[in-house]
Amino acid sequence: MAETLKNYVGGKWTASGSKRTLDVHNPASGEAIGRVPLSTAGEVRSAVAAAKAAFPEWRETPPLVRSRYMFRLKALLEEHFEDLARTVTLEHGKIIDEARGEVRRAIENVEVAAGVPSLMMGYNAEDIAVGIDEDCVFQPIGVFACVAPFNFPAMVPFWFLPYAVACGDSYIVKPSEVCPTSQNRLFELLEEADFPPGVVNLVNGDKEAVDALLTDPDVAGVSFVGSTPVGKYIYATAAAHGKRAQCQAGAKNCLVVMPDANLDRTVAAILTSAFGTAGQRCLAGSLVVAVGDAYTPLRDKLVAAASALKVGDGLDESVQMGPVVTRKSLDRILGYVESGVKEGAKLLLDGRKVKVDGHPNGYFIGPTIFDGVRPDMTIAKEEIFGPVLGIARAKDFPEALSIIDGLPFGNAASLFTQSGKWAREFKYRVPCGNVGINVGIAAPIASFPFAGMRNSFFGDLHGQGRDAIQFFTDRKVVISRWF
Amino acid sequence: MDLATFGAILRFAMDLEGKAEAFYREAGFAEATAAAAKRLRLLEQARREGVAEMILEPITGLDAAAYAAHLEKAADVSQFEGACARFYKDAAAKLPIREVVRLFQRLALEHEPAEAQPGNRQGASRRTEGG
Numbered sequence: 001m002a003e004t005l006k007n008y009v010g011g012k013w014t015a016s017g018s019k020r021t022l023d024v025h026n027p028a029s030g031e032a033i034g035r036v037p038l039s040t041a042g043e044v045r046s047a048v049a050a051a052k053a054a055f056p057e058w059r060e061t062p063p064l065v066r067s068r069y070m071f072r073l074k075a076l077l078e079e080h081f082e083d084l085a086r087t088v089t090l091e092h093g094k095i096i097d098e099a100r101g102e103v104r105r106a107i108e109n110v111e112v113a114a115g116v117p118s119l120m121m122g123y124n125a126e127d128i129a130v131g132i133d134e135d136c137v138f139q140p141i142g143v144f145a146c147v148a149p150f151n152f153p154a155m156v157p158f159w160f161l162p163y164a165v166a167c168g169d170s171y172i173v174k175p176s177e178v179c180p181t182s183q184n185r186l187f188e189l190l191e192e193a194d195f196p197p198g199v200v201n202l203v204n205g206d207k208e209a210v211d212a213l214l215t216d217p218d219v220a221g222v223s224f225v226g227s228t229p230v231g232k233y234i235y236a237t238a239a240a241h242g243k244r245a246q247c248q249a250g251a252k253n254c255l256v257v258m259p260d261a262n263l264d265r266t267v268a269a270i271l272t273s274a275f276g277t278a279g280q281r282c283l284a285g286s287l288v289v290a291v292g293d294a295y296t297p298l299r300d301k302l303v304a305a306a307s308a309l310k311v312g313d314g315l316d317e318s319v320q321m322g323p324v325v326t327r328k329s330l331d332r333i334l335g336y337v338e339s340g341v342k343e344g345a346k347l348l349l350d351g352r353k354v355k356v357d358g359h360p361n362g363y364f365i366g367p368t369i370f371d372g373v374r375p376d377m378t379i380a381k382e383e384i385f386g387p388v389l390g391i392a393r394a395k396d397f398p399e400a401l402s403i404i405d406g407l408p409f410g411n412a413a414s415l416f417t418q419s420g421k422w423a424r425e426f427k428y429r430v431p432c433g434n435v436g437i438n439v440g441i442a443a444p445i446a447s448f449p450f451a452g453m454r455n456s457f458f459g460d461l462h463g464q465g466r467d468a469i470q471f472f473t474d475r476k477v478v479i480s481r482w483f
Numbered sequence: 484m485d486l487a488t489f490g491a492i493l494r495f496a497m498d499l500e501g502k503a504e505a506f507y508r509e510a511g512f513a514e515a516t517a518a519a520a521k522r523l524r525l526l527e528q529a530r531r532e533g534v535a536e537m538i539l540e541p542i543t544g545l546d547a548a549a550y551a552a553h554l555e556k557a558a559d560v561s562q563f564e565g566a567c568a569r570f571y572k573d574a575a576a577k578l579p580i581r582e583v584v585r586l587f588q589r590l591a592l593e594h595e596p597a598e599a600q601p602g603n604r605q606g607a608s609r610r611t612e613g614g
Contacts, residue, residue, distance in 0.1 A: 081531045097490040100534045268540040276539060309541065310487065317491040318484055320541055439538075 004035040005180055005204055007043060008187045010050035011197025016043055016204065022177055027093030027323040028313040030361030034091075036180045039205040044172075044212035047201045051143040051170035052218045054198025059140045059168035063117040066166050069193055070114035073162075076189040077107045084185060086315065088154050091179045093322040093363070094277045095314040099154075106158035106186075108446035109464060113162035119469045120167060132481040138473040140168030145213045146223040147234065150325055151280045151385075153179035154186060159450060160223040163468035165199060169220070172201045174213060178325060180204050214238050221245060221471065223463060225282070227383075228409075228455050235458035246459035246471060248282065248451050250383045251411030255285040255440060256400045256426070259293040261416035265438070267301045270389070273414070273440030275309060275367045278324045279387040282456075283412045283434060283441050287373065287380055288391045289400045295393050299371060302391070303348050306367040312356045323356075323363040324386055330363040333386030337368055340379040340390070345370040351387060375403050383409070397422055404430055410453030412442050433457060486545040489583075492574050493530040495547055496590070497523060499567050506554045522590055533583040542577050549573075567594035 004021060006013040016037030024034040058066075077084065081103055088099035113119075124135040144164045148156045157173045164171045175183035187202045203209055213219055214237040221244030224234045231249030238245035255270055257263075273285035290298050314322035324330050334352065341347055347370055354366030365387060373380050373390035380390055394400035404413050414436030415426040423437045433452035436442035444450045449462035461471040486492045504519035550573075552566035553559045571591035575584045 078531065095488065095490070097488050097534060097539055100490065100530065101539060104532065104534050269538075272538070272540045305541070310485075317488060317494045318486075320487055 002032045002035045004037055005184050007037070007039060007047070007204055008191065008200070008202040009043075009047045009198075010053075010201070011191070011195075016040070018043070018205075020206075022206075024091055024179070024181060025326065026090050027325050028315070028356075028359055028362045030327070030363065034181055036177050036204045038177065039203050039209050041208055041212035044203055044205070044209050045216065047172050047203045048143055048213070048216045048218050050198040051172055051201055052198075054170045054196055055140075055142050058165075058170055058196060058199050061168065063120055063166070063168070066168060067114045067116050069195060070110050070116070070162060070166055073190065073193045074107060074110045074114065076192055077103070077110065080185075080189060081107075084154060084182065087182050087185050089314040089322070091181045092150065092153055092325055093314055094280075095319050095322050096317060098277050098322075099314070102152050102155045105443075105446065106155045109155075109158045110162045112446040112465065113166040113468075116163075116166035116469070119466065120473065122475070128479070132479060135478045135480070137476050137478065138167070138469070139476050140472065141474055142169060142220040143172065143218055144169050144221045144223070144472060145172040145174060145219055147210050147213070147226070148173060148175050148183070149226045150176035150178040151277065151282070152225075153182040156225050157183060157186075159225075159463035160468065161200065163464075164472045165195070167469060167472040169472050170199050170201070172203060172213065172219075174203050174205055174209050177204065177206050210234070211237070214243070215241050217241070219243060223471075224248065225463075231458050244459075244461075244471060246451065246461055246463060247457065248463065249456050249458060250409060251282045251284075251452060251456050252287065252381065252383050252407050252409045253283060253285045253412040253414070253432075254287045254289050254400075254404045254407070256289045256291060256394075256397075256404075256413070256415045257294045257298050258291050258397065258415065258417035258419065258422055260418045261294060261438075262418065263294075263297055263301055266416040267298070267305050269414075269416070269438065269440035270302060271305055271309065271367075274389040275306065275321050275387045276441065278322055278365075279389075280324060280329075280385050281441070282452075283443055284385075285412075285414060285440055286384055286389060287403075288389060289394050289403055290391060291394050291397060291400050295391075299348070299391055302389075303369055306349055306369055306389075309367050311354050311364055311366045313359060313362070321367065321387065323359075324365060325363070327363055329386065330365060333365055333384060333388060336379055336382070336384045336386070336388055340370045340373070340377065340388070343377045343379070344372070345374075345377060345379060345390065346372045348391075375406055381407065397425065401426070401429060404432070408455045411456035412436065412452065414438075414440055414442060433462075484547045485543075486547055486574070487542050489534060489539060489542070489578070489580075490530065492542065492545065492578065493526055495550075496571070496574070496587075497526045497530075499550075499570065500526060502554050503563070503567070510557070518593065522593065525586055525590075529583045529586050533580045535580060538579045540579060545574060545577055561596065564594045564596065568592075568596075
């Protein structure tokens with residue numbers, strides 16, 4: 001019988017009393033590999049209380065000492081790196097290389113947060129008036145929480161948690177109920193790093209737990225990554241309850257290919273962007289915009305290369321694309337493929353035909369490519385979150401840019417070109433938070449902020465880097481004079 | 484088997500070094516054993532640290548079968564080491580990550596026969612030790 005995960009609250013692993021649970025599946029086999037409790041609002045309140053109780057002593061702990069906890073955590077993450085990556089693949093399905101990349105990025109955030117003694121330094125000026133000095137200090141605020149998505153189950157909470165804790169705040173993670181196991185494993189390591197009880201807490205759950213976090217007066221702020229409708233809801237609810245919020249939401253990312261692009265390198269980058277993590281990335285490119293003469297050779301090379309990708313169990317090192325996360329996701333993606341066909345797009349590569357030997361119950365769909373995609377089609381407008389790539393045509397650069405402008409999202413966009421002029425125009429004009437120039441996945445490293453624009457982000461301060469330090473602190477100004 | 488992913492290439496390299504370490508240990512060649520063990524550690528570190536999500540692009544044109552070599556008796560050593568050297572050299576040309584490319588180029592040199600690398604003390608000493 002699959003084991004039911006526990007919550008980690010106040011330094012103790014506790015079984016949830018909730019009667020509601022969900023099975024966690026291995027997407028490659030469809031087998032249940034665990035069970036997650038959907039914790040009650042009361043259990044969330046206990047976690048908040050534990051975090052609140054831990055805060056006063058933790059905030060008084062010198063930043064240098066808090067930084068040493070980060071070093072300890074990094075050492076543990078390195079030691080258990082492969083085990084963590086396998087856990088990610090087992091519950092999410094992404095290939096092991098992608099899982100390693102995910103764990104790497106989680107560690108990078110711990111490394112950056114370890115710089116908190118410098119990152120949290122304030123600033124000051126003498127003699128702002130005669131004999132009067134002014135200081136600005138960064139102070140931790142209290143209890144923060146994150147509501148995490150399924151697609152990067154190890155990494156996303158680490159866009160936030162290391163910075164919050166390094167800044168002196170206490171923290172609560174509500175992992176995805178679809179992929180909760182990675183955080184469970186990471187919290188075992190957080191426990192081993194010996195953070196004081198209540199500084200870091202894990203509460204499994206669904207909307208009931210999220211609402212309890214959003215409405216609890218003792219929670220100072222919330223970070224969210226997920227879909228646009230939920231992002232809007234969390235942002236509005238958090239704001240209505242006086243909280244800070246940073247909500248990273250949906251995407252529809254375009255990959256614009258100019259006629260002068262290096263096509264072989266471009267195709268390799270597009271494959272990774274569109275089909276990596278089976279398209280379940282907020283940075284996944286899902287609409288190629290071929291400009292002018294780029295169209296025919298690009299289309300042919302893309303279809304040939306995508307047809308050759310090996311689909312299978314992500315734990316097999318030779319596999320290049322894993323399954324999607326759940327049966328429900330698979331059905332939703334298949335629905336989008338149907339809609340593309342119905343709306344008149346031409347299906348050049350049909351991933352529905354993919355069969356993976358030995359995995360009859362896995363949630364597999366192969367790389368799928370539509371040609372003749374028009375901006376008004378559903379598959380051009382909506383986030384599919386699966387390995388489905390559309391190809392649209394534009395006669396020139398301004399038309400390509402207008403396709404991106406017409407989308408409601410602004411998470412990422414990439415341009416493939418050899419021209420510095422077009423590259424400069426693109427990065428200057430494109431209304432997206434993450435811009436790639438000859439890069440298909442414009443993923444900011446840990447020391448840079450990560451978030452989109454328009455309907456891809458609700459908030460102002462982003463995740464990671466210096467923005468994270470600002471999100472998790474208040475700036476206090478002290479103006480002083482001595483008589 | 485096509486070595487079409489970063490992980491598959493690193494796994495293959497680690498298998499080669501694991502095989503080398505086991506053989507040299509069994510044969511009593513302490514220096515060669517330690518060198519293989521060190522290479523294994525470096526490869527494991529490269530797999531952990533060298534993976535960069537944004538450039539995990541498909542790799543083509545590298546087939547494990549081209550580097551298959553036994554290492555069961557002393558007479559196999561030369562062919563095995565040559566296959567390793569070829570593999571590291573070919574793979575280095577395919578990998579997108581500079582630190583890993585540098586590591587593979589270095590490991591190719593370490594596996595090259597001593598006569599092919601004048602002045603390379605490690606390769607020369609291994610060959611001497613291996614008799």
